[in-house]
Amino acid sequence: MELTKSNHLDDAVCPVARTADIISGKWTLLIIRDLAAGVKRFNQLERSLNGISPKTLSERLRSLEEEGIITRRTFAEVPPRVEYSLTEKGLDLVYVIESMRSYGKRWLCNQ
Amino acid sequence: MELTKSNHLDDAVCPVARTADIISGKWTLLIIRDLAAGVKRFNQLERSLNGISPKTLSERLRSLEEEGIITRRTFAEVPPRVEYSLTEKGLDLVYVIESMRSYGKRWLCNQ
DNA sequence: CCGAATCCTTTGGGATACTG
DNA sequence: CAGTATCCCAAAGGATTCGG
Numbered sequence: 428m429e430l431t432k433s434n435h436l437d438d439a440v441c442p443v444a445r446t447a448d449i450i451s452g453k454w455t456l457l458i459i460r461d462l463a464a465g466v467k468r469f470n471q472l473e474r475s476l477n478g479i480s481p482k483t484l485s486e487r488l489r490s491l492e493e494e495g496i497i498t499r500r501t502f503a504e505v506p507p508r509v510e511y512s513l514t515e516k517g518l519d520l521v522y523v524i525e526s527m528r529s530y531g532k533r534w535l536c537n538q
Numbered sequence: 539m540e541l542t543k544s545n546h547l548d549d550a551v552c553p554v555a556r557t558a559d560i561i562s563g564k565w566t567l568l569i570i571r572d573l574a575a576g577v578k579r580f581n582q583l584e585r586s587l588n589g590i591s592p593k594t595l596s597e598r599l600r601s602l603e604e605e606g607i608i609t610r611r612t613f614a615e616v617p618p619r620v621e622y623s624l625t626e627k628g629l630d631l632v633y634v635i636e637s638m639r640s641y642g643k644r645w646l647c648n649q
Numbered sequence: 650c651c652g653a654a655t656c657c658t659t660t661g662g663g664a665t666a667c668t669g
Numbered sequence: 670c671a672g673t674a675t676c677c678c679a680a681a682g683g684a685t686t687c688g689g
Binding site: 445530 | 552554557561564567571630633637645
């Protein structure tokens with residue numbers, strides 16, 4: 428297990444820092460966690476992410492889409508239906524999430 | 539690869555959310571990344587984490603110590619010397635960091 | 650149902666100067 | 670050297686309302 432030495436030149440392209448930038452933000456990781464369980468609609472996420480405001484959810488979804496991590500699919504129906512799912516790039520984040528889950532179980536959830 | 543279903547009851551103890559709480563914050567992960575390479579002094583970190591303010595570094599180190607992730611060791615010398623290192627609980631976070639490094643390399647650093 | 654628009658509060662973090 | 674003390678600001682996020 429070897430870590431790169433850090434300095435400000437490295438940091439600009441440090442994979443750890445780049446990933447941290449993407450998954451930072453209060454709800455981002457939890458959205459990906461939920462989408463990893465399958466396709467979800469806006470208000471499904473709104474309910475499962477208890478306490479999130481529509482504005483924040485909307486912003487997060489938009490930027491995740493722009494980063495190529497989720498896909499937004501709209502259906503021309505009434506009432507309107509929009510489904511969100513993970514792209515390949517998003518699915519790969521599940522490994523990060525699972526490492527966090529392992530850590531959390533071992534050290535933070537006393538079990 | 540199976541994810542737990544999320545609702546607000548789960549979230550209170552969700553290992554992913556708990557871990558996210560700990561490693562959120564602009565510099566936290568980078569501090570741990572640097573300490574994973576070995577024991578470091580305050581101004582070594584200040585230099586390797588290019589751009590961090592002493593106030594922020596001080597705050598992060600304190601809360602990481604309170605969470606049991608790093609150890610602070612002082613030496614009664616002149617000039618004063620203080621060394622920071624990872625605890626077992628902190629070292630285990632390296633697995634999370636490495637998963638982020640893999641992801642970053644694959645998707646964010648075009649290599 | 651799916652958001653956009655507004656307004657507002659909080660806070661993380663930077664800059665700087667100073668001290669044991 | 671290893672911080673603390675202030676002051677300040679941008680940005681994130683919450684609450685609420687409204688529209689397609």
